[in-house]
Amino acid sequence: MTATERAAIGGLGHSVKRKEDPRFIRGKGTYVDDVKLPGMLYLDILRSPYAHARITKLDTSKALAMPGVVAVITGKDLEAAGLAWMPTLMSDRQMVLPTDRVVYYAQEVAAVIAEDRYTAADAVLAIDVEYEPLEPVVDPFRALEPDAPLVRPDREQKTNHIWNWQAGDKEATDRIFEEAEVVVSQKMYIPRIHVSSIETCGCVASFDKVSGKLTVWLTSQAPHAHRTVFSLVSGIPETKIRVISPDIGGGFGGKVPVYPGYVLAIVASLQTGRPVKWIEDRSENLQADSFARDYHIHAEIAATRDGKMRALRVHTVADHGAFDAAANPSKFPAGLFSIGTGSYDLEAAHFSVDGVYTNKAPGGIAYRCSFRVTEAVHMIERMVDILADELNMDPAEIRFKNFIQPEQFPYKSPTGWEYDSGNYPAALRKALDTIGYQELRREQAEKRARGELMGIGISTFTEIVGAGPSHTFDILGIKMFDSAEIRVHPTGSAIVRIGVQTQGQGHETTFAQIVAEELGLPVENIVVEHGDTDTAPYGLGTYASRSTPTAGAATAVAARKIREKARLIAAHLLEVDPDDLEWRDYAFRVKGSPERAKTMSEIAFAAYTNFPQGLEGGLEAVTYYDPPNLTFPFGAYVCVVDIDRGTGQPTVREFLALDDCGTIINPMIVEGQIHGGLTMGLAPALYEEIVYDDNGTMLTGTLMDYLVPTAMETPNWRTEKTVTPSPHHPIGAKGVGESPTVGAPPAIVNAVVDALSHLGVRHIDIPITPWKVYQILEEKGVAE
Amino acid sequence: MSTKTRTVPITVTVNGEVRQAEVEPRLLLVHFIRETLGLTGTHIGCDTTSCGACTIHLNGVPVKSCTVFAVQADGGEIRTVEGLEQNGELHPVQEGFWQEHGLQCGFCTPGMMMTAVALLERNPNPTEAEIRQAISGNLCRCTGYVNIVKSIQYAAKKMQQANEAAAPSGVPAGGGED
Numbered sequence: 004m005t006a007t008e009r010a011a012i013g014g015l016g017h018s019v020k021r022k023e024d025p026r027f028i029r030g031k032g033t034y035v036d037d038v039k040l041p042g043m044l045y046l047d048i049l050r051s052p053y054a055h056a057r058i059t060k061l062d063t064s065k066a067l068a069m070p071g072v073v074a075v076i077t078g079k080d081l082e083a084a085g086l087a088w089m090p091t092l093m094s095d096r097q098m099v100l101p102t103d104r105v106v107y108y109a110q111e112v113a114a115v116i117a118e119d120r121y122t123a124a125d126a127v128l129a130i131d132v133e134y135e136p137l138e139p140v141v142d143p144f145r146a147l148e149p150d151a152p153l154v155r156p157d158r159e160q161k162t163n164h165i166w167n168w169q170a171g172d173k174e175a176t177d178r179i180f181e182e183a184e185v186v187v188s189q190k191m192y193i194p195r196i197h198v199s200s201i202e203t204c205g206c207v208a209s210f211d212k213v214s215g216k217l218t219v220w221l222t223s224q225a226p227h228a229h230r231t232v233f234s235l236v237s238g239i240p241e242t243k244i245r246v247i248s249p250d251i252g253g254g255f256g257g258k259v260p261v262y263p264g265y266v267l268a269i270v271a272s273l274q275t276g277r278p279v280k281w282i283e284d285r286s287e288n289l290q291a292d293s294f295a296r297d298y299h300i301h302a303e304i305a306a307t308r309d310g311k312m313r314a315l316r317v318h319t320v321a322d323h324g325a326f327d328a329a330a331n332p333s334k335f336p337a338g339l340f341s342i343g344t345g346s347y348d349l350e351a352a353h354f355s356v357d358g359v360y361t362n363k364a365p366g367g368i369a370y371r372c373s374f375r376v377t378e379a380v381h382m383i384e385r386m387v388d389i390l391a392d393e394l395n396m397d398p399a400e401i402r403f404k405n406f407i408q409p410e411q412f413p414y415k416s417p418t419g420w421e422y423d424s425g426n427y428p429a430a431l432r433k434a435l436d437t438i439g440y441q442e443l444r445r446e447q448a449e450k451r452a453r454g455e456l457m458g459i460g461i462s463t464f465t466e467i468v469g470a471g472p473s474h475t476f477d478i479l480g481i482k483m484f485d486s487a488e489i490r491v492h493p494t495g496s497a498i499v500r501i502g503v504q505t506q507g508q509g510h511e512t513t514f515a516q517i518v519a520e521e522l523g524l525p526v527e528n529i530v531v532e533h534g535d536t537d538t539a540p541y542g543l544g545t546y547a548s549r550s551t552p553t554a555g556a557a558t559a560v561a562a563r564k565i566r567e568k569a570r571l572i573a574a575h576l577l578e579v580d581p582d583d584l585e586w587r588d589y590a591f592r593v594k595g596s597p598e599r600a601k602t603m604s605e606i607a608f609a610a611y612t613n614f615p616q617g618l619e620g621g622l623e624a625v626t627y628y629d630p631p632n633l634t635f636p637f638g639a640y641v642c643v644v645d646i647d648r649g650t651g652q653p654t655v656r657e658f659l660a661l662d663d664c665g666t667i668i669n670p671m672i673v674e675g676q677i678h679g680g681l682t683m684g685l686a687p688a689l690y691e692e693i694v695y696d697d698n699g700t701m702l703t704g705t706l707m708d709y710l711v712p713t714a715m716e717t718p719n720w721r722t723e724k725t726v727t728p729s730p731h732h733p734i735g736a737k738g739v740g741e742s743p744t745v746g747a748p749p750a751i752v753n754a755v756v757d758a759l760s761h762l763g764v765r766h767i768d769i770p771i772t773p774w775k776v777y778q779i780l781e782e783k784g785v786a787e
Numbered sequence: 788m789s790t791k792t793r794t795v796p797i798t799v800t801v802n803g804e805v806r807q808a809e810v811e812p813r814l815l816l817v818h819f820i821r822e823t824l825g826l827t828g829t830h831i832g833c834d835t836t837s838c839g840a841c842t843i844h845l846n847g848v849p850v851k852s853c854t855v856f857a858v859q860a861d862g863g864e865i866r867t868v869e870g871l872e873q874n875g876e877l878h879p880v881q882e883g884f885w886q887e888h889g890l891q892c893g894f895c896t897p898g899m900m901m902t903a904v905a906l907l908e909r910n911p912n913p914t915e916a917e918i919r920q921a922i923s924g925n926l927c928r929c930t931g932y933v934n935i936v937k938s939i940q941y942a943a944k945k946m947q948q949a950n951e952a953a954a955p956s957g958v959p960a961g962g963g964e965d
Contacts (some may be wrong), residue, residue: 026895028881030828030868034894037827118870120818200895201832201840201928222874252894285833507892507929533852541947633825675888678931706837714919714932 004588012589013527014520015734018671022511022531032250033152038207038220040278043050044073046757048267048281049113049130050291051105053700054362055139055152056101056517057184058112062131066115069129071122073275076114076267078102089236089266092259092478093336095165095327097365099263104137106154106325107364108700109290113194114267116279139362143322145300146359153361154325165327165358170418176353179314183305183668187393191385192768193378195297195322195363195693197289197688198370199711200506202252204292205282206265208272216243218268222502223248223534224258224545229538232261233269235479241536248534255683256369259330259546260293290704293330293366294693296321298378304386312397315344315352315417315460317382321367323358328366330546331374332476332483338374341418342467345383346427346637347405351744352417362699366660371683371744373468373547380464384749385766388460388756392765398461398753402426406463413730422635424727425663431463434639434661437723439535443643451761454785456646458758461639462750468738469552469634476541482629483748485553486540487561489518491610495604502542503554504534508740509672510550514558515733518554521562521604523589541623548636548738551668552729554654557628559733564624566603568610571620573601575615604658634729634737638662640745644754648787651777653689653755660746661723665737674722676740681720686712692770759783788929795835797861801964802870810857817841817851817859820867828868828897832926840897843867849905851924867925868897871904879949880904889938898923903939911947913939 013019026032027236050728078100082089088096100111113130117123140146140154144164144660154163181185207220217239223229226248234241251258266283283292299320305313319338323329337356344352370377391401406427408413414422435441443459450457473482486502499518503509515529533539542554566586573591574581575600586590591606593599601609610622643657660681667673690710694702703709710716728735755771756764762783767775780786794809801824808823820829820843829852832840836854843852844866849942873880880903883889890896899922906913906921914923918939919932 004965021888021892024885024890027890027896028868028877028900029872030826030897032828034827034830036821036831039822039825104788121813199928200892200894201838202830202892203832251892252832255928282831285835285838365884507890509891671888675891675930675934678933679891679929682931682933682956683928705835706833707835711838711926713926713930714936715923717932719915719936720931720933727895 038059056134060133097326143359173351175351198255198257200253209278251506295370326365328365343379460754468548487557561626640750651773666735680743688751817852883938883941
């Protein structure tokens with residue numbers, strides 16, 4: 004089979020142009036705000052100006068009297084219907100609207116439903132509300148003090164402490180620390196940030212009073228899971244709820260939680276019998292939607308004098324805001340933070356995390372990473388550099404000395420994870436050779452002699468994605484399998500329906516490629532549908548780089564089921580025994596005489612017109628895939644930074660990202676994902692931070708104050724790869740969308756710290772702003 | 788507090804078509820385009836004129852339509868993403884974004900492309916630095932901009948080739964001053 008013929012199929016490894024793009028480049032996508040229904044009303048929300056206050060007056064009469072206002076919903080109204088609170092994914096509960104007090108700045112206070120957006124916004128301002136401010140608690144360490152204000156008096160436990168979670172072997176870890184030759188210790192803060200997808204969150208809820216059916220167009224990364232939550236909360240059976248996740252303008256984790264605005268729009272539609280649209284503003288999105296990170300970490304490494312790491316001990320205070328509304332698998336309140344031993348072979352490790360309430364917006368979602376993996380990787384990749392600095396070793400050398408070796412896979416980590424595959428030394432070697440590491444070190448030495456500041460940073464991270472195996476991974480009890488359904492039509496085209504939901508990842512293309520590869524049908528003849536709970540098979544959605552590891556696997560397995568049936572039909576057509584056939588070059592061929600063959604297109608026609616006696620007609624399959632393990636993508640990143648001594652501005656001059664995500668389905672899409680992920684790694688490293696003042700007022704609540712990198716801040720990323728397939732995934736793929744977001748920040752920080760290490764600098768908390776660096780330069784007497 | 792007591796008639800030419808409407812004086816141009824005219828290719832991504840998702844051309848100049856009132860466009864010429872494709876043929880910028888994988892979720896794409904089209908009309912052969920400067924008012928969260936830059940370079944090359952073919956004397960058409 005020629006390369007051209009293979010390219011026409013467009014299976015694995017081909018940079019097939021995206022099927023999604025023709026509608027997007029014409030402005031013909033359908034995002035939630037593009038949905039317009041007859042008689043549709045608009046919902047707008049009044050939000051709290053205080054982080055902590057008692058509501059002493061809430062008078063909606065003036066708003067209700069305004070022409071065009073249809074209804075105003077308050078917490079008292081919801082309380083009467085038993086809907087003032089809703090469950091969170093972490094077995095906590097969250098106010099939909101408050102009945103008597105607000106617990107964070109920009110919290111929802113009341114909702115207005117009006118004939119148009121402008122009237123709704125006017126009426127929000129006409130609600131008469133008075134507050135009695137209460138002392139807020141903004142700092143999680145203060146929150147743990149006995150006399151701290153209580154964020155959640157509704158709970159039985161009268162404390163701001165939510166839970167303590169631990170992983171690893173404390174005793175074995177402590178023992179190694181007692182006898183260790185060298186111990187390094189560092190406190191670091193991974194600040195609160197926000198995904199800020201360019202499309203904000205919103206929905207259109209439409210309740211049909213005649214059929215009793217509720218349809219919700221929702222900015223959802225997990226439409227099935229959201230439908231189940233709506234059904235559980237409302238008591239409406241799932242047959243009467245249809246969630247449609249149309250085109251989604253970026254997710255990155257921010258469209259996994261259920262927000263009060265969704266519930267309010269649904270309540271409003273149930274109440275009015277008319278469709279209700281709620282689309283949040285960017286400010287509301289930044290101020291009240293789920294944040295990421297906010298981890299105060301204290302990490303220690305025990306090592307030998309010659310640089311062999313032996314044990315890792317980590318304690319973290321996790322600021323969850325006013326409700327524990329993190330979007331984690333239910334058994335993992337601190338996500339997969341215990342992946343923090345990283346790419347290194349340690350004897351023991353112990354992690355302890357304390358979750359704390361504060362008067363800040365709730366959340367604790369991923370920011371394009373798999374459940375707290377970014378925090379874990381940042382910690383370990385910083386700690387390795389700190390140890391190297393302590394021992395006066397090169398950061399590459401210390402990594403080579405401590406890597407898990409290729410022959411150790413599958414590798415059981417000290418916190419219980421079984422890494423599926425990897426070759427860390429080969430990845431770092433290739434990255435260093437590609438960027439010319441020794442040459443860069445020479446350049447750095449010369450520049451240092453001249454007083455110029457240049458740094459080189461390395462990050463050799465291990466990701467953990469693809470949640471997950473049903474024995475451990477569930478969300479509110481729903482196991483985290485995923486699904487695919489394939490139907491091959493008589494003339495050889497096919498429809499694929501999947502349980503995951505694209506937000507830009509290109510599933511309509513890549514999942515078609517998986518089927519093209521497995522069935523030998525041209526990719527252009529395969530249509531992928533998703534995001535409609537009435538038609539798509541049940542799945543847990545797209546986040547945590549789980550689509551390819553779970554639904555991608557389901558798609559391959561379903562296609563293989565089709566192929567096995569196709570073998571029987573091909574044998575019937577060729578009048579041979581099924582065992583005499585082999586699948587080669589995208590056709591069933593008679594062993595020994597490969598020219599006698601039937602393609603899937605021919606077989607598909609026969610499946611409806613000429614199938615053997617005793618076999619069912621048709622050609623379709625469904626698979627619900629329970630992954631046997633997670634997948635562990637990895638990478639070796641090298642970053643070169645120059646620092647301006649006059650301004651303190653660090654500039655990423657060069658960045659090489661070597662990623663290993665196992666088998667690559669579409670190289671163009673993988674590279675695009677890496678570019679985007681790197682930029683979302685650059686952002687928190689140098690620019691983004693959600694900041695509150697002492698009163699709990701958010702100071703970074705608009706895009707004027709929250710710096711999402713533009714094309715000016717973003718360097719020209721350079722990518723490389725190695726390919727180490729996952730041994731347990733049907734096509735060997737591991738997932739890639741989030742690896743760069745995980746791996747990039749420590750590479751950048753390590754480079755900045757490296758540029759300043761000769762001045763005695765060992766750590767800087769992110770974001771590394773020019774002002775932070777300039778203060779250091781001044782203190783060290785090298786500012787210009 | 789205001790009530791909807793007063794509207795103003797406006798006439799605009801949108802993608803070559805004359806459209807008339809009665810609008811509130813405070814109606815934002817982006818809402819006029821999306822909701823009054825039903826052209827939903829123009830998106831809204833922020834409330835501080837920061838993201839550029841709503842970028843359109845008003846009288847040939849790229850503007851953020853969330854920060855212009857519809858009445859300010861009265862008598863003007865508007866071009867939106869829906870007006871880029873001509874006679875079933877994609878604009879070179881649209882083609883570039885598809886070929887060079889310049890989009891992922893697609894939400895910033897219409898605004899990004901409108902900025903790119905305006906750049907290339909003004910400067911047919913921009914450097915990478917000029918491209919990055921030109922699109923710095925348009926935020927993208929998915930692509931990291933690398934492929935957006937390549938998409939615009941693809942379009943620039945394609946437009947130059949078309950211009951050269953149309954100008955047999957060898958003199959580049961389309962102007963070059965910036």
